[in-house]
Amino acid sequence: MASGSLFLGAILLFSFSTMAFSDSLSPYFYHKVCPQALPTIRHIVFDAVRQERRMGASLLRLHFHDCFVNGCDASILLDSTSNIDSEKNALPNANSARGFEVIDRIKSAVDQACKRPVVSCADILAVAARDSVVALGGPSWEVQLGRRDSTTASKTAANNDIPSPFMDLPALINSFSKQGLNVKDLVALSGGHTLGFAQCRTFRNRIYNETNIDKGFAAQRQATCPRVGGDSNLAPLDPTPAYFDTKYFSNLVRKKGLLHSDQALFNGGQTDSLVKTYSGNIRVFAKDFAKSMVKMGNIKPLTGKNGQIRVNCRKVN
Numbered sequence: 001m002a003s004g005s006l007f008l009g010a011i012l013l014f015s016f017s018t019m020a021f022s023d024s025l026s027p028y029f030y031h032k033v034c035p036q037a038l039p040t041i042r043h044i045v046f047d048a049v050r051q052e053r054r055m056g057a058s059l060l061r062l063h064f065h066d067c068f069v070n071g072c073d074a075s076i077l078l079d080s081t082s083n084i085d086s087e088k089n090a091l092p093n094a095n096s097a098r099g100f101e102v103i104d105r106i107k108s109a110v111d112q113a114c115k116r117p118v119v120s121c122a123d124i125l126a127v128a129a130r131d132s133v134v135a136l137g138g139p140s141w142e143v144q145l146g147r148r149d150s151t152t153a154s155k156t157a158a159n160n161d162i163p164s165p166f167m168d169l170p171a172l173i174n175s176f177s178k179q180g181l182n183v184k185d186l187v188a189l190s191g192g193h194t195l196g197f198a199q200c201r202t203f204r205n206r207i208y209n210e211t212n213i214d215k216g217f218a219a220q221r222q223a224t225c226p227r228v229g230g231d232s233n234l235a236p237l238d239p240t241p242a243y244f245d246t247k248y249f250s251n252l253v254r255k256k257g258l259l260h261s262d263q264a265l266f267n268g269g270q271t272d273s274l275v276k277t278y279s280g281n282i283r284v285f286a287k288d289f290a291k292s293m294v295k296m297g298n299i300k301p302l303t304g305k306n307g308q309i310r311v312n313c314r315k316v317n
């Protein structure tokens with residue numbers, strides 16, 4: 001009996017000490033060291049979204065493009081130098097990824113509020129993504145924190161690991177599974193396309209050449225995306241690009257997905273049923289989206305003594 005409880009005590013002690021020093025993330029990481037960190041991030045995100053609703057979409061996408069390239073380590077924020085092959089120049093990001101100035105603004109405000117640089121750029125991306133979704137009417141979730149920032153970037157990895165809008169379902173499933181994300185995560189997270197815009201060059205082939213598309217919708221999109229030229233003309237990814245809702249999914253059911261990769265989720269394959277479920281149930285979509293965002297945010301974080309806390313998100317210290 002006595003030795004049993006001693007054993008139990010030893011286990012408890014062990015698990016508490018590993019909790020305190022473990023390399024895993026925690027929602028409370030900044031509670032003691034800088035209680036102002038999260039309110040400061042939220043304030044600036046809400047302000048940026050009030051000025052331009054699309055910024056919420058752009059900030060959400062930055063976190064995704066960060067996490068899929070060697071983990072959520074703010075590698076996407078590094079500018080080019082002789083040692084850094086900036087991910088900003090990779091195909092999915094060039095003339096497309098945006099919001100870097102808002103991240104800079106958050107970083108300096110947070111460092112000022114904390115009186116020293118203790119909050120990582122990778123955590124700022126994760127919190128800004130959550131706050132953006134909330135600002136546009138989506139669900140909230142507890143963001144896991146304690147990621148550290150990379151000292152490297154890889155344009156090649158960004159080109160290889162960020163999924164392309166021309167992919168079919170098996171390629172999308174494979175791309176997500178390489179990140180430890182399953183088919184449900186793929187569908188739920190693709191629901192991020194309830195927000196924001198895409199450029200003509202990313203959907204031109206779909207609206208002119210594909211057959212699994214609503215004819216009226218294709219004609220409507222062709223009006224602002226010509227066969228030749230207008231590569232950067234924008235179209236909304238769903239009819240309500242500034243509101244987190246289920247229209248992205250209900251549009252897929254009507255063959256009104258904008259990107260080939262969007263419609264691939266509802267094209268007679270294994271993800272059709274989940275798309276249908278989400279299309280009519282914001283509660284289920286919102287809950288699954290939040291859960292998958294936490295999972296995506298946990299991809300290969302740098303913790304403990306790995307990486308660094310950058311002073312300037314664009315540069316290695």
Ligand code: HEM
Pocket residue numbers: 054056057058060061064095096097098163164165166172189190191192193195196197198199200202237259261
């Ligand atoms: C499933 C694979 C995905 C593909 C192939 C894909 C592809 C794209 C493309 C091509 C664009 C338009 C970019 C442009 O024209 O400049 C875009 C925009 C966007 N993506 Fe994705 N995406 C995927 C998944 C995701 C995920 C997981 C999220 C977030 C959870 C996300 C969030 C967004 C947002 C919010 C925008 C609009 C950005 C803005 O307006 O600035 N995407 N995506």
Ligand SMILES: *[C@@H]1O[C@H](CO)[C@@H](O)[C@H](O)[C@H]1NC(C)=O
Pocket residue numbers: 204205206208209227
């Ligand atoms: C349509 O498909 C053809 C054949 O693959 C291709 O040559 C053409 O560029 C496509 N048109 C558009 C507008 O993408």
